[in-house]
Amino acid sequence: MSENILEKVGYYLKNYNDFLIVGHKDPDGDAIGSSLALYKALSEFGKNAIVANTSKISDLYFFLDDTKNIKLLQNNERAQVIITVDSADFERTNLDKNYIKDKILINIDHHPTNTYFGNINYVMSQASAVGCLIYEILKFNDIPISSKTAEYLYLSILTDTGSFRYSSTSSNAFRIAAELISLGVKPWKIAYNIYESKKLTTLKLMGQAINTITTHYNNKLTIMYITQNMYKDSNTTADDTEGFVNIARSVRGCEVGALLREDKPNYIKVSLRSKDEVDVSKIALTFGGGGHKNAAGFELTGSIEEIKEKLVQAFSFLK
Amino acid sequence: MSENILEKVGYYLKNYNDFLIVGHKDPDGDAIGSSLALYKALSEFGKNAIVANTSKISDLYFFLDDTKNIKLLQNNERAQVIITVDSADFERTNLDKNYIKDKILINIDHHPTNTYFGNINYVMSQASAVGCLIYEILKFNDIPISSKTAEYLYLSILTDTGSFRYSSTSSNAFRIAAELISLGVKPWKIAYNIYESKKLTTLKLMGQAINTITTHYNNKLTIMYITQNMYKDSNTTADDTEGFVNIARSVRGCEVGALLREDKPNYIKVSLRSKDEVDVSKIALTFGGGGHKNAAGFELTGSIEEIKEKLVQAFSFLK
Structure with a gap:
């Protein structure tokens, strides 16, 4: 053959x-x-x-x-x-x-x-x-x-x-x-x-999530989150958050976008996306997670605010 | 030659x-x-x-x-x-x-x-x-x-x-x-x-605008609006709303998406976008505006609520 x-x-x-x-x-x-x-x-x-x-x-x-x-x-x-x-x-x-x-x-x-x-x-x-x-x-x-x-x-x-x-x-x-x-x-x-065929509930969750965005280190790190209450308010689940982390990353000047999802009470799923050079898999590894250079993630117990703080610390090299 | x-x-x-x-x-x-x-x-x-x-x-x-x-x-x-x-x-x-x-x-x-x-x-x-x-x-x-x-x-x-x-x-x-x-x-x-290079202020305005979305006629008509206060809150202007009307249209089942912008107090700019067959230029014409089949617009004095009501009336054929 x-x-x-x-x-x-x-x-x-x-x-x-x-x-x-x-x-x-x-x-x-x-x-x-x-x-x-x-x-x-x-x-x-x-x-x-x-x-x-x-x-x-x-x-x-x-x-x-x-x-x-x-x-x-x-x-x-x-x-x-x-x-x-x-x-x-x-x-x-x-x-x-x-x-x-x-x-x-x-x-x-x-x-x-x-x-x-x-x-x-x-x-x-x-x-x-x-x-x-x-x-x-x-x-x-x-x-x-x-x-x-x-x-x-x-x-x-x-x-x-x-x-x-x-x-x-x-x-x-x-x-x-x-x-x-x-x-x-x-x-x-x-x-x-x-x-262009989003469920209205998903879109409403997106609107709420956008309003949580904070930027750090001169916009280089962008953090967005979703709480249990937001899922309830908008009648959505974690399945509806596909692509949301890209919204965090779409901020001008952003090098790393993060999405924190409170999928269970006090249990946070973190997704990280970078635009170019930053290797987010290295950070994910330090939290017991993994992934690729431009897309990685991990899971942690704690509150949104606690994990956010840890994340800001972990990316302090972006300063 | x-x-x-x-x-x-x-x-x-x-x-x-x-x-x-x-x-x-x-x-x-x-x-x-x-x-x-x-x-x-x-x-x-x-x-x-x-x-x-x-x-x-x-x-x-x-x-x-x-x-x-x-x-x-x-x-x-x-x-x-x-x-x-x-x-x-x-x-x-x-x-x-x-x-x-x-x-x-x-x-x-x-x-x-x-x-x-x-x-x-x-x-x-x-x-x-x-x-x-x-x-x-x-x-x-x-x-x-x-x-x-x-x-x-x-x-x-x-x-x-x-x-x-x-x-x-x-x-x-x-x-x-x-x-x-x-x-x-x-x-x-x-x-x-x-x-993927949006100003944070634009993104925040987007989040606010998404939260105003209402759907009519079984999702076929979707209306989103922006008020003078929303511009002020997010430190944005009409220039920052490029593409927003597409978000309204992106709702599943939507045939016509509308964006109402209160660009001046009591003065509303309406943008209409349709997905397929609906000719929005015909509706725009009845309000003194114009455009193309899938993208049209007009301007009217009045409150957001008044114009919204007129728009829902005008699209009653979607029922």
């Missing part, structure tokens, strides 16, 4: 019939978009494909036709080939070792920390989204990309680049997006469902 | 030496980006180029090197060729009829309402941004695009497509963006200066 990875993956897609496509726990737009794209393309190519995750998907994605076809992973699905998408390690997929042992496992991912756990691994850390990799696979192997498949690929790229904003946004991501538009994707339809 | 419009524009760019590039009043990212791109490319091509507007530019754009070179339009600049960008009619440019009469006027625009007021008119209503048209002109005529010129073109496309979201986002806009990234543009650098 060829050493070309695109050809290799294509060999399995063409010569086998039963596929299980698996994303990761709490799937994001990239996991959902890239697994649905593969599901759609394989189904339309005449294959039996099942798409499954270990957790329910957010109602944010219900506007996509095929979200109703995403199943809860049972580890007993009929499959010859299992394809995992956007999962850096085997644990993240929640697949059972016994279930997979007589099957072919294809691992498609773009995390630099990927552990190459598959029989075949198509891992490209420079890819803006797994959707870009699925696009390359389909294109190289002449598997048709319908307008629906294109829509799912587009969702993957749109969400994982933060609407083409993050530094991971490559020239290639734009080039693929151009192709997907030609195939019938309507950018506004996807964008407004993802970015 | 050739009938090819790109060649025609190129003829003047290559054979003349003194250029004045003019945007429009209260220039947006497209006017600023496309005029700076043309300014930079012509300057680097060995020409004398001046870029001018009739009003000062927002400090949002000060992160771009060449904003310091944008002058206030005097209508006495030395120029053989005047190029207007992103201006639908002559009035919008604030050029003086006497000043331009012995000069060549090139009109580059993408508004469907453009009046073809130039000696040469490169008007393409299907273009996502004027930046796309400038790119085509430079490319076709082999005028080099440096990384700085690319950055300005990218700003134009990014802002006029709302970060590649609006329905005007074409396949071609993505293709050009891909090229610009190859030329050295860093998407995150531009995006964070445009979208």
